[in-house]
Amino acid sequence: MIAPDSFKGSATADAVARHIADGVLAAAPDALLTLLPMADGGEGTLDALLAVWGVPARELVTVDAIGRPHTARYGVSADGRVGVVELAAASGLPDVSDVALQPLHAHTRGTGAVAAAVLDAGVEEVLVCLGGSASTDGGAGLLTGLGARLVAHEPATVPSSTDGELAGRVVPDGGEGLARVVGLDLDGLHPRAREVRWRVAVDVTNPLVGERGAAAVFGPQKGARGSDVAFLDAALVRWADLLERETGVRTHELSGAGAAGGVPAALVAVLGAELEHGATLVAQSIGLPAAVADADLVLTGEGSFDSQSVNGKVADAIGTLAAAAPGRPPVVVLAGQVLLPAQRARAAGVTAAFSIAPGPIDLDELVGRTGSRLAELAASVMSLYLGSVRR
Ligand SMILES: Nc1ncnc2c1ncn2[C@@H]1O[C@H](COP(=O)(O)OP(=O)(O)OP(=O)(O)O)[C@@H](O)[C@H]1O
Ligand SMILES: O=C(O)[C@H](O)CO
Secondary structure, eight states: OBBBOOOOTTBBBBHHHHHHHHHHHHHOOTOOOOOOOHHHHSTTHHHHHHHHTTTEEEEEEEETTTTTTEEEEEEEEHHHHHHEEEEHHBBSSGGTTOOOOOOHHHHHHHHHHHHHHHHHOSSSEEEEEEOOSOSTTTHHHHHHTTTOOOEEOOGGGGGOOOHHHHHHOOEEEEEHHHTTEEEEETTTTTTTTTTTTEEESOOOOOOOOSSTTTHHHHHHTTTTTTTTHHHHHHHHHHHHHHHHHHSSSSOOOOTTTGGGGGGGHHHHHOOOOOOEEEHHHHHHHHHHHHHHHHHSSSEEEEEEEGGGGGGTSSSHHHHHHHHSSSOOOEEEEEEEESSHHHHHHHTTOOOOOEEOOOOOOOOOHHHHHHHHHHHHHHHHHHHHHHHHHHH
């Protein structure tokens, strides 16, 4: 079985799986292969699900994380029951990295528009895949995209400005808006938003606020510097307080609520969403547990096999499944770099991990040789495996 994650920035999970398959077949032409490209709930999750469902992506013209026109991909299962909204496809960081990052302003309104399209399609369940975001807006933009309205300070409390009454009522997009909002008007919420089941795949276990929260840990990669981080953290606290007042649901310390700039806070409090561990949810959705149980050998991979990998990422999910499978198939990781000590890998159910690097080599050069190196390494692993089972 071949079930890799993507090599971030250089190869999709699907491409990695195909290169590994080429190598395995070179060494063992009769091997029966199951290819299940994986994802951890973040970027790439939509493609992993579409591949298994055998349906093409749908597209919606909406806005990116800084409000520019953007075409976002999303999915609806063949039976029309489940819709997939991948935040990274609508409000992702790579799509806005061509200009200076806007950590206070970036938002998730585009993801909300995609969620509304999925509801319009008539699904019963919406799977929201979180990770790879550009924003720290606590999901306020997503709610707005679904028709909710953020209510700002009354005009009297805001310094006078030329456009009078309206000025005080406009809530800016992004984390900066959270510092202004005093209420939530849900009258305009999409009529189906409360009829469906919301499941949220998160790529991290961080809480919403505090030193392990969304702003402190993931703000810097979105451009937040020094005082921005403190501002965004305080804005998220304020937002979570408001959500708690309006809904009775507390999300401040919730594990996973720090994913994608705090989007789970809004989804859990307002829509009763269930947070689930991304890699596990994807694994179940694509039938990975049964495939692992059936496999003689499991090959996985990712760009960097490090301590994060065994902290709830793809290799961890696969190692856990393999260790629980009756045949306990060996799990081999093929990675750009292997930084995790073998002992820790084995503790996570990974039998062995190898780097595709042929020796001391420049990263750009290695990236250029990813496909051929993956195939060569997979062929070697397969030969070793065959040699050991034939003895
Ligand atoms: N083709 C490649 N060859 C060698 N190293 C690579 C290649 N692609 C990515 N990497 C290395 O892997 C790193 C990215 O790691 P990885 O793909 O595991 O994603 P990540 O950032 O750990 O996030 P996640 O695990 O959530 O996908 C890159 O910074 C680079 O060092
Ligand atoms: O989007 C982000 O902030 C990170 O991927 C963590 O979820």
